[in-house]
Amino acid sequence: MNEFLNFNFSKSYPDFELRTSGSFPHGIIAIFGPSGSGKTTFLNCIAGLINPDIGEIRLNQKLLFSTNAKTNLSPDKRRIGYMFQENLLFPHLTVEQNILYGYRLTKPEERRIDPEHIVDLLEIRPLLNRNTEGLSMGEQQRIVLARALSTSPHLLLLDEPLGSLHASMKASIILHLEYIYKELQIPIIYVSHSLSEVLKISDYTMVMNQGNQLFFSATKNLLEHPELSSIISPGTIQNIFEATIIEHRAIHGITMVQIGATVLAVPYIQEPTGEATSISISASDILIALEKPQNISARNILITKIEKIDSLGSTILIHTNSDPSLKVEITSDALNEMKLSVGIEVYLIIKSNSITLMD
Incomplete structure (x- = not known):
């Protein structure tokens, strides 16, 4: 070395x-x-x-x-x-x-x-x-x-x-x-x-x-x-990405951005398409479901698989194999009740207004 x-x-x-x-x-x-x-x-x-x-x-x-x-x-x-x-x-x-x-x-x-x-x-x-x-x-x-x-x-x-x-x-x-x-x-x-x-x-x-x-x-x-x-506190882990603006839906108050192979709806931003913007998503703001949610208000539903599971004391950090990989923070109780394990398919639910971006 x-x-x-x-x-x-x-x-x-x-x-x-x-x-x-x-x-x-x-x-x-x-x-x-x-x-x-x-x-x-x-x-x-x-x-x-x-x-x-x-x-x-x-x-x-x-x-x-x-x-x-x-x-x-x-x-x-x-x-x-x-x-x-x-x-x-x-x-x-x-x-x-x-x-x-x-x-x-x-x-x-x-x-x-x-x-x-x-x-x-x-x-x-x-x-x-x-x-x-x-x-x-x-x-x-x-x-x-x-x-x-x-x-x-x-x-x-x-x-x-x-x-x-x-x-x-x-x-x-x-x-x-x-x-x-x-x-x-x-x-x-x-x-x-x-x-x-x-x-x-x-x-x-x-x-x-x-x-x-x-x-x-x-x-x-x-x-x-x-x-x-x-030495770490629950709720402090963020997913930080550089994203590209691909579409505006002003009438709905959202902008579509792309990070890797993933497209997300974020709060509307007045920048031209093709421009880069920075976004952050708290790991504790992402929900996990075993079945595709129906009739919900969240604009972002992603299908992925669990790649890795880490224990952080009282909380659990899930890593996905999506592009890009996302970190999701859940309780150990949720992990056990849902019987989550590496390799299983899950749905991630992300509300657009839980995504922070630069004005």
């Missing part, structure tokens, strides 16, 4: 202690856990903004920090891009000047990424001559991300990058992050307390709670770990 980060360190405060050890393979790594679990402290130690009390950190085998070797590279020498929770743009500079700020601070021989490529990758060329005032939250996020990438970092740290965004805007940013890794091959460490984001974007996940590293897992196997049920 190609590991880009190796770490073994601890950091103590009067009322909190972070203890962590491990290595990360190349890809998008999520750090997941509730608020106060030590996720941001972990990032700050990697970035050099906080010094661990004891331990060692290596990036691509380069020693960044070691108490034994008395090594502590300053943040500017670590070649790490950091996107903080707050959108820290320079208000006196244009969008283009913000992006080029980091590029110009990078030594010419260390510049690997052309800012023009970043601009096109993040679809922000129409914004270049604008001031930062008046930008939407999603636009601000992309500008901050572009500025971090303009330094040609060896690692990108993202601290709750979607925390300030409406749920319906998140799919677009997630899609851009996936493009970044695919195109630039820069490993990403992505901090979040949203299990939906983690499941959507990451290849691997480190789960933390109260300063402790509970476990590290391939994200596809994340829900199989029983420790997870103690």
Whole structure:
């Protein structure tokens, strides 16, 4: 396994202690856990903004920090891009000047990424001559991300990058992050307390709670770990997708969108057909039936099969084999009463007004 980060360190405060050890393979790594679990402290130690009390950190085998070797590279020498929770743009500079700020601070021989490529990758060329005032939250996020990438970092740290965004805007940013890794091959460490984001974007996940590293897992196997049920709440899992508008039925107040092979009716949106939009569906808002429902008001009835069943403490998460796969949250009582199992055919019922989308 190609590991880009190796770490073994601890950091103590009067009322909190972070203890962590491990290595990360190349890809998008999520750090997941509730608020106060030590996720941001972990990032700050990697970035050099906080010094661990004891331990060692290596990036691509380069020693960044070691108490034994008395090594502590300053943040500017670590070649790490950091996107903080707050959108820290320079208000006196244009969008283009913000992006080029980091590029110009990078030594010419260390510049690997052309800012023009970043601009096109993040679809922000129409914004270049604008001031930062008046930008939407999603636009601000992309500008901050572009500025971090303009330094040609060896690692990108993202601290709750979607925390300030409406749920319906998140799919677009997630899609851009996936493009970044695919195109630039820069490993990403992505901090979040949203299990939906983690499941959507990451290849691997480190789960933390109260300063402790509970476990590290391939994200596809994340829900199989029983420790997870103690730190997640029912009703918090979202299905997040990028959809294409295919038809408007204004008289009925709905718009038809397509995601993969699935067509859904969503609340009416005033955007032309062919445009992309982001949608989110709470896993707890999807109903399951064993027979096709008749004479009901819900506009979306999908036939599919159960692909996987995960236990999350008091609730159950059903994964379907539809295109795209949907996650459905039900009670263990419903699972037992309906005798649901992997491979059986079911109907999913989704009310159009339970689907959230960007205006």
